[in-house]
Amino acid sequence: MSAFPACLVVDDETDIRELLVLTLERMDIRADSASSLSEAMHLLKKGQYGLCLTDMRLPDGSGLDLVNRIAQDYPGLPVAVITAYGSAENAVSALKAGAFDYLTKPISLKQLRPLVQSALKLSAADKANASEDTGALKLIGNSPAIQHVRSMIEKLSRSQAPVYISGESGSGKELAARLIHQHSSRRDGPFIAVNCGAIPENLMESEFFGHKKGAFTGAIQDKEGMFHAAKGGTLFLDEVADLPLAMQVKLLRAIQEKKVRMVGGTQEESVDVRIISATHKNLSVLMERGEFRQDLYYRLNVIELKLPALRDMPEDIPMLVDALLAKQCREQNRPIPTLSPEASHMLARHSFPGNVRELENVLERALALCDGNTITVDDLLLDQDASAHAPSARSAPEDEGLPLPDYLEHIEKTAILNALEKTQHNKTAAAKLLGVSFRTFRYRLSKLGLSKDTD
Incomplete structure (x- = not known):
């Protein structure tokens, strides 16, 4: 076997095969070529490759057939498909089937080179990810x-x-x-x-x-x-x-x-x-x-x-609380307080419409309010009625027969007022909790006639 990485080129057009092989060899990449699906499968059985480049149209099948065969028999081998100019549907189909990437004809060598380099880096990336912590980010x-x-x-x-x-x-x-x-x-x-x-x-x-x-x-x-x-x-x-x-x-x-x-x-x-x-x-x-x-x-x-909502994975809340508190205390250079059993229970039952971001905000606020040793229910400042997974007291209109515009307006007012309650009437925090910009939040307050009530 050559010390160079190897690539398999599959195309029934001789000139394209020769262009690709020549380009790869100039990149110090050994290249074998095949003109059909059957010839490609024969070469795959004989050698080891770091990448397969295949045309979408082959005399005895298609590039999608080869993508599927490789996914089944040679998992982990990246396949890039070559599509005709403007064949967006073919490219999308190949990517959905598991192709690594695609190129369009006429083939641009400026696009080919980085694609090949990225594909050949995959095995190196796999080894790095398996042998080391790739950073502080984690789920x-x-x-x-x-x-x-x-x-x-x-x-x-x-x-x-x-x-x-x-x-x-x-x-x-x-x-x-x-x-x-x-x-x-x-x-x-x-x-x-x-x-x-x-x-x-x-x-x-x-x-x-x-x-x-x-x-x-x-x-x-x-x-x-x-x-x-x-x-x-x-x-x-x-x-x-x-x-x-x-x-x-x-x-x-x-x-x-x-x-x-x-x-x-x-x-x-x-x-x-x-x-x-x-x-x-x-x-x-x-x-x-x-x-x-x-x-x-x-x-x-x-x-x-x-991505799931936090309410759909309540069993993860204790682990998230521990990790977020540790992170925040590390950034503030302070000891990590404990949570009272009542506070832990309330967090576990809260519906968290703002998901992990809301949990992070709740804990950050609790850290500022607690005595330094223990976070209590009072430090969380969570709406007791909204802590359970059931809707809060304001969540449903009194009159189910409201016209649709009035019903939607009621729902929007309810969401805004609940967010303001949870954030102690901090409009910036409420906007963030609702996932809208501060400018949009102020506009909605004005349109719904809530500006005076919340000032």
């Missing part, structure tokens, strides 16, 4: 729900496929995205997190793709965008549902073509970036309303990772 808990999420993260770390993380506000979507990045072959590259709802619409294209000097008033020099900043790593698009439709079109093209054009620029350039997106909103509902593009949804949601 805490032993519930079946958390164990399933851990298993999914491990699988997603071995792919370049776009991932869509769904879950309620405060459920840990960014943590999951960071863990996928941290355990992947991109772990040495940057992780760039972007809150799509925090960027002004008129600056969005420039922030994402960069701009050239003179592209608009104030553009005094070239500036790279977040796609450039995430080169070789992962771009995490949080609250992707907040993207305006015009920007959704541009993002779709960047993801499909793996290229971006700076504002004011004339040429597209290749970008090697993995996309992970998340939102607490229901994208299916937004698509039905015409507020989110269906084609972008299917490109982002190649694989979905659903």
Whole structure:
């Protein structure tokens, strides 16, 4: 066996096979080639490979057939598929089937090289993850729900496929995205997190793709965008549902073509970036309303990772409490207080609509209020009625026969007032608990006529 890593190239077009083999050999990668599915399976039985590159169309099958055969007989071997230009559906199908990544024809060597390097890093990343602690980030808990999420993260770390993380506000979507990045072959590259709802619409294209000097008033020099900043790593698009439709079109093209054009620029350039997106909103509902593009949804949601709500894994609350208290006390350089049995019981029974983020806020507040040795029920400042999993006293309207607009307004008022109660009328904290911006929270207060009552 050669000391060089090996790659299997599968394509029925001789010129493409020769181009790929030549490019790989110049990268010090030994390459074998096959012109059919059967020939590829024969070579796989004879040798060991770090990557397989296959065309989608083969004379005796398809690239998807090869992806499935390799997943069954050679688990762990990354497969990248080559699709015809504009065949987005084929690329998505291959990624869903377990392909590592894809390339489009005509093949760009600028895209091929980083793909190959990332694939060959997978085994090295596996060894590193198995032999060392890859950082302080970890999912805490032993519930079946958390164990399933851990298993999914491990699988997603071995792919370049776009991932869509769904879950309620405060459920840990960014943590999951960071863990996928941290355990992947991109772990040495940057992780760039972007809150799509925090960027002004008129600056969005420039922030994402960069701009050239003179592209608009104030553009005094070239500036790279977040796609450039995430080169070789992962771009995490949080609250992707907040993207305006015009920007959704541009993002779709960047993801499909793996290229971006700076504002004011004339040429597209290749970008090697993995996309992970998340939102607490229901994208299916937004698509039905015409507020989110269906084609972008299917490109982002190649694989979905659903994060459970904290109320669905109450058995993990004690472990989370211990870990969060230890972290906060370490940051404040103070001893860790104990929880009274009553306080522990209340935390275990609380529904936590704000999920882990709410639990963290509750404990941070309790640390500030406690005597330094013991956290009591009074230090938690939790609504006694809302501590159980049953709805709070304000959670249902008195009159079930209210018209729909009045009923929805009542529900919204209830949620806002409950959040204000839990945060001792701290509007900033209440907005955070509800998963909305402070500006949106103030607007809702005014619209519902609650401003005077809460000042």
